[in-house]
Amino acid sequence: MKVLKFGGTSVGSSQNIKKIIEIISSNHNETQVVVVSAFAKVTNLLLESAQLASIKKSAYISVIEGIKSIHFNIILELFSGEEKEELDSYVNQKLKDLSDVLHGVSLIRELSAKSEATIVSYGEQLSSYIINKALLANGISSVRVDTRTLIKTNNNYTSATVNFEVSNQNIQNYFKANKTQVSVLPGFIATGESGETTVLGRGGSDYTAAIFAAALEVEILEIWTDVSGMYTANPKLVKQATPIEQISYEEAMELSHFGAKVIYPPTIHPVLRKEIPIHIKNTLKPDDKGTLITKHTSESDTKPVKGISHIDHVTLITLEGSGMVGIPGFSKRLFETLASEKTNVKLITQASSEHSICIGIDDSNASKAKIAIDSAFEFEILKNRIKPLIIENNLSIIAIVGDQMKSHQGISGRMFGTLGKNNVNIRAIAQGASEKNISAVIAAKDVKKALNTLHETFFKDNNKQLNLYITGVGNV
Structure with a gap:
């Protein structure tokens, strides 16, 4: 059956x-x-x-x-x-x-x-x-x-x-x-x-x-x-993207969270518990292999990065001030305020100095989040212990995903080095202890460039893209 x-x-x-x-x-x-x-x-x-x-x-x-x-x-x-x-x-x-x-x-x-x-x-x-x-x-x-x-x-x-x-x-x-x-x-x-x-x-x-x-x-x-399964990147933005033949449950959920719309992560929990494989197939091309999602991928599959994805329409909100340092409860109050406004948090990053905390949310929630947070911290703002909430719009989150990244050194270095060489400025960075996902917040206008250059870096089996410029006078 x-x-x-x-x-x-x-x-x-x-x-x-x-x-x-x-x-x-x-x-x-x-x-x-x-x-x-x-x-x-x-x-x-x-x-x-x-x-x-x-x-x-x-x-x-x-x-x-x-x-x-x-x-x-x-x-x-x-x-x-x-x-x-x-x-x-x-x-x-x-x-x-x-x-x-x-x-x-x-x-x-x-x-x-x-x-x-x-x-x-x-x-x-x-x-x-x-x-x-x-x-x-x-x-x-x-x-x-x-x-x-x-x-x-x-x-x-x-x-x-x-x-x-x-x-x-x-x-x-x-x-x-x-x-x-x-x-x-x-x-x-x-x-x-x-x-x-x-x-x-x-x-x-x-x-x-x-x-x-x-x-x-x-x-x-x-x-x-x-579509013929999950791809190494969005094929509409990255022409060299290819279908992924096999992927783990965790990798599939990470990629789906970051914009790969083939499956919606919460929906696969019932089969995940029973370790039932999921096969993503193309109705219009039934003979294509598609993507097989299982608990563990093949031992011969040693690629550290399985896919690159992104989320558009992100706003970065930053709460900062010297009054936060060493004072317990600021993060709790911040997240409780966002929860009361039914605002989902997409990314969190905090400096070890505790001077600031940065959160990525959907653009549509930015205005109500600012009003609610400024109200919740009104006393501290009036006393100049913290600054009014800082809002940055027109951003996207880009992420590389792979179960094997934790056993390979230098993955984050290659990611950030690639973005730096191509003049893509990073506004915030987040990485979980599991090391299955490295995320960065960048300007929305840089998403296509970032996806293509990262794909070229981590999937070198594909053809390298060269941008050739010819200048001259008359017939060149």
Whole structure:
């Protein structure tokens, strides 16, 4: 048995759905649990319709028409006759139910978390129903299972916490009784304690797949997306970037945290505990090797750096002053203030002199963080013990990642030397004791240059890039 998850643009068109059918057909000797996301762009459109309804704008009706058009076009290209009519009727009924929910939101001019979860759940409900019908039409023994009957959560509607004890028991009991070759499940959605629909938050479909993989203790979890695995760097910025064939759980989570969007780190915890391998594959190029994520990589793989990644839209905030030196509690107060504002910290660095502490946060949180911190330390600022919070914008964090870096000397020297030679100024540095990640804050305008020069330094098997300038008068 194995679990396959198809998401994003993998379910973005009828042609891609035909690819999915081929992939599932090629595993005809295995029992398969297939988790699907909403069709491409549908979740965003559902959120847009919810926001429009909450401010009593009738434009949400045209957004629903757009959602209907996406589904009808896919149905038209995959089905005909009675099958098409039945699916058209199903979509119409579901979207009528959705319209009723949105109309209620519009009347009270308020979008509650409960209503939002209900609204965004329609994407996965529709996609899973259509894909299951497509599998049946192609002669594959398949059944659609509503994930809400199996995964139980608390009542935090839009980012629910899973009750693993109950959910695992439900999943195991269902699959003991059900022997259908293929089970199609909507990702992202679940049921709360009150019996209402909840959703699992960002990366929810990956999370759903991981929950089923762990509960059933399958051989492998396959995540099918629109890229051929995780790359040594962002291929849109670094043309020489290549797919990574094998990587550890820790390396994958580090790279994902720093912008490699193939997986969302918290979602893989269920399979990490059970040490179930994850295989990232390309739906459009199923023969590509992809990236295999395991607890340990091959002993023959001695590359110290596995990948280079970055985070954009970073603001650096610095709290400094002589009044901080030797006084316990400053860091505690700072982080408590940020936590009270629900501001996530991306990077921390502090000088051993205790004169300053520097933190990287998202640009969108910078203004409220400054107001909150200046207020929390108002007394110390008035007494000139510390300075008002210093804000630096238009920054990015760049990071090199690898399990083997701790056993190789000079990695940080090569990183900072490369950046220095290419006139990339470093604003802050952070490195954990595990030495699996070295991060630096740089100007956003230098990211592409930094990625390319670091990639050239640590992945020398690739072609070296030369910048050639020719000057002269007339024909040179």
